[in-house]
Amino acid sequence: MASLALPSFPLDNRRVVGILFLAPALIYILLLVGFPFLLAIAFGFSDVTVGNTDLSFVGLRNFEAVWENDIFRQVFATTIRFTLISQVFILLFANILAIIFTQEFTGKWFARFIFILPWATPVSLAMIGWLWMLDTKYSPIDYLLLQTGFLGPGGHLSNDRNLFWLASPDLAQISVIFVQVWRMTPLATVILMAGLSSIPTDILDQAEVDGSRFMRTLLMIKLPLILPIMVIALLFSMITMFGDMTVVYVLTRGGPVDYTRVLGLYSFQVGIEGGNLAQGAAISLFAFPLLLAMAIFMLRAASRAEVR
Amino acid sequence: MAALTWILSNFWALLVIALVLLVGLRIAWRIHKYGATRAEFSHILRRSPFYIVVLVFCFFAVSPFLIMFLHTFKTDGDLYRRPQPFIFRQEPTIEHLDALFNNTAYLDFIRNSIVVGVAVVIITLVLSLPAAYALARLTGRWGERAGILMFLVYLLPPTLLFIPMFRIVVLLGLKDSPLALIVVYPTFTVPFSMWLLQGFFKAVPPELEEAALVDGYNRVEAFLRVVLPLSLPGIISTVVFTFTLTLHEFIYGLVFIADTRQRTLSVGVPTELILGDVYFWQPLLAAALIIAIPVGLAYNLFLDSLVQGFTMGAVKG
Numbered sequence: 001m002a003s004l005a006l007p008s009f010p011l012d013n014r015r016v017v018g019i020l021f022l023a024p025a026l027i028y029i030l031l032l033v034g035f036p037f038l039l040a041i042a043f044g045f046s047d048v049t050v051g052n053t054d055l056s057f058v059g060l061r062n063f064e065a066v067w068e069n070d071i072f073r074q075v076f077a078t079t080i081r082f083t084l085i086s087q088v089f090i091l092l093f094a095n096i097l098a099i100i101f102t103q104e105f106t107g108k109w110f111a112r113f114i115f116i117l118p119w120a121t122p123v124s125l126a127m128i129g130w131l132w133m134l135d136t137k138y139s140p141i142d143y144l145l146l147q148t149g150f151l152g153p154g155g156h157l158s159n160d161r162n163l164f165w166l167a168s169p170d171l172a173q174i175s176v177i178f179v180q181v182w183r184m185t186p187l188a189t190v191i192l193m194a195g196l197s198s199i200p201t202d203i204l205d206q207a208e209v210d211g212s213r214f215m216r217t218l219l220m221i222k223l224p225l226i227l228p229i230m231v232i233a234l235l236f237s238m239i240t241m242f243g244d245m246t247v248v249y250v251l252t253r254g255g256p257v258d259y260t261r262v263l264g265l266y267s268f269q270v271g272i273e274g275g276n277l278a279q280g281a282a283i284s285l286f287a288f289p290l291l292l293a294m295a296i297f298m299l300r301a302a303s304r305a306e307v308r
Numbered sequence: 309m310a311a312l313t314w315i316l317s318n319f320w321a322l323l324v325i326a327l328v329l330l331v332g333l334r335i336a337w338r339i340h341k342y343g344a345t346r347a348e349f350s351h352i353l354r355r356s357p358f359y360i361v362v363l364v365f366c367f368f369a370v371s372p373f374l375i376m377f378l379h380t381f382k383t384d385g386d387l388y389r390r391p392q393p394f395i396f397r398q399e400p401t402i403e404h405l406d407a408l409f410n411n412t413a414y415l416d417f418i419r420n421s422i423v424v425g426v427a428v429v430i431i432t433l434v435l436s437l438p439a440a441y442a443l444a445r446l447t448g449r450w451g452e453r454a455g456i457l458m459f460l461v462y463l464l465p466p467t468l469l470f471i472p473m474f475r476i477v478v479l480l481g482l483k484d485s486p487l488a489l490i491v492v493y494p495t496f497t498v499p500f501s502m503w504l505l506q507g508f509f510k511a512v513p514p515e516l517e518e519a520a521l522v523d524g525y526n527r528v529e530a531f532l533r534v535v536l537p538l539s540l541p542g543i544i545s546t547v548v549f550t551f552t553l554t555l556h557e558f559i560y561g562l563v564f565i566a567d568t569r570q571r572t573l574s575v576g577v578p579t580e581l582i583l584g585d586v587y588f589w590q591p592l593l594a595a596a597l598i599i600a601i602p603v604g605l606a607y608n609l610f611l612d613s614l615v616q617g618f619t620m621g622a623v624k625g
Contacts, residue, residue, distance in 0.1 A: 018446030129372030243465020264467030
């Protein structure tokens with residue numbers, strides 16, 4: 001009991017230890033997130049570029065310029081559209097998969113490994129696979145469609161031998177949304193699995209005793225109970241997707257023309273590639289109020305939906 | 309090599325045979341166990357749509373990875389001669405794997421990713437272990453608020469912060485150095501792992517710590533000697549997921565580091581293995597697959613633990 005000899009009194013105090021334990025992490029985060037965040041706002045109100053580093057105040061000029069820019073408006077609308085459309089499919093598939101993977105079945109371990117791969121693979125690397133799958137000339141999907149008579153002379157979809165997935169405006173947008181659903185469904189599924197496995201077993205046992213069948217238990221008991229978790233899953237995947245630029249960076253670079261350009265990519269292209277840090281910062285700042293509103297609204301909804 | 313050639317040449321046939329064999333064996337085993345009764349057959353029939361749904365989802369998830377695998381071994385002639393992406397017309401080759409490891413910076417990317425990942429994991433643990441414990445046990449109301457703040461910070465996407473971060477990195481003289489990533493990555497790994505760890509710490513029965521306190525340990529000792537050893541499985545899974553978060557990160561890596569040899573995997577592979585309009589497809593696809601498989605296995609191995617931590621953190625948060 002060497003420690004008794006030490007002035008151990010402060011270390012016995014919950015409060016003191018709590019502050020001591022929490023402080024380093026809080027300070028690190030506040031310094032390295034808070035400061036850049038304030039800097040982003042300062043950049044937004046300045047005329048900083050890569051070449052000109054002094055921050056002179058220009059008021060709302062950047063924001064006005066960005067807001068009146070037609071490309072920005074289109075980019076903003078595209079980002080919102082992609083995010084909303086993909087969420088519908090993500091939630092649908094994630095619910096089905098979460099129900100599947102909270103049951104026992106043969107080959108579950110291997111099936112789970114396969115279904116988790118899209119999420120486990122670093123996004124930019126997974127996108128290389130899709131870049132090939134959707135290639136203009138060599139797409140394996142096109143090959144299958146060609147063999148089944150959907151493509152090629154007299155084909156149902158097109159007389160061409162290829163669909164040009166990433167080169168035609170509509171298909172490029174569909175491709176990006178599909179790939180986003182493909183890679184983000186596992187994350188939502190895992191969150192929903194956490195919800196499903198936290199349902200107290202006595203509730204389910206009681207339902208079984210009362211003669212409730214699978215679908216009835218699912219619709220009347222399980223889904224309402226995991227509603228708050230579903231909102232959290234939605235929040236996670238919406239915010240991840242809203243801030244993502246990796247998928248479009250690798251797949252399309254925003255093309256064809258501007259059809260798949262999203263906010264993050266646009267801010268990167270203007271701020272870093274174009275060297276206009278101030279406008280780049282202003283562009284990404286437009287995302288902030290929306291993200292904050294989304295987070296607050298969803299967290300509120302989640303805590304209100306809590307059954308307890 | 310001969311075995312590889314044989315497997316690759318008969319890939320689809322082997323896949324189908326393996327699947328049929330597995331299903332057959334499983335059914336045979338059930339019939340052996342429960343007898344060839346009418347009830348048993350109707351059970352198998354009722355169950356089969358479930359497995360078909362699983363198979364369909366699996367097929368969607370895995371298709372690009374199957375293509376990656378097959379194309380890794382294709383010769384240029386075989387790859388670019390339309391139209392035949394699924395079977396080998398020419399003898400499979402490993403020359404592209406050879407090229408990937410010997411003629412590109414792939415090994416540098418792997419090394420950089422490991423250095424960054426390990427350093428970030430260490431920083432993250434040092435900061436988040438005590439902080440998560442404080443949130444789980446020590447602080448009351450204000451700790452809860454700090455926790456929600458952390459959660460909100462985690463939700464700030466890198467696309468919002470990379471421009472000012474870039475300026476700070478340049479000012480600190482860290483541009484083009486993996487050190488920049490080591491300093492910046494904890495901004496999202498710390499909130500993430502705090503949230504997860506908090507869940508694991510809450511799962512430790514408080515009575516054990518109280519017993520330790522009665523035995524003369526102070527709070528810090530109780531944390532180090534009782535809570536930490538008991539939460540080891542949770543801590544290990546936090547380490548795994550923190551490491552893979554750093555492996556996934558793309559935007560900071562792309563913006564902070566322009567020097568090829570200093571880049572990490574997620575940025576290096578898609579930017580450096582493509583020269584202008586020339587895509588080195590086989591090495592590219594191989595490079596992606598080689599990383600995907602071990603990370604996928606790690607995720608699967610630690611998934612239950614992640615789900616548990618998430619449940620405790622979120623549901624009882």
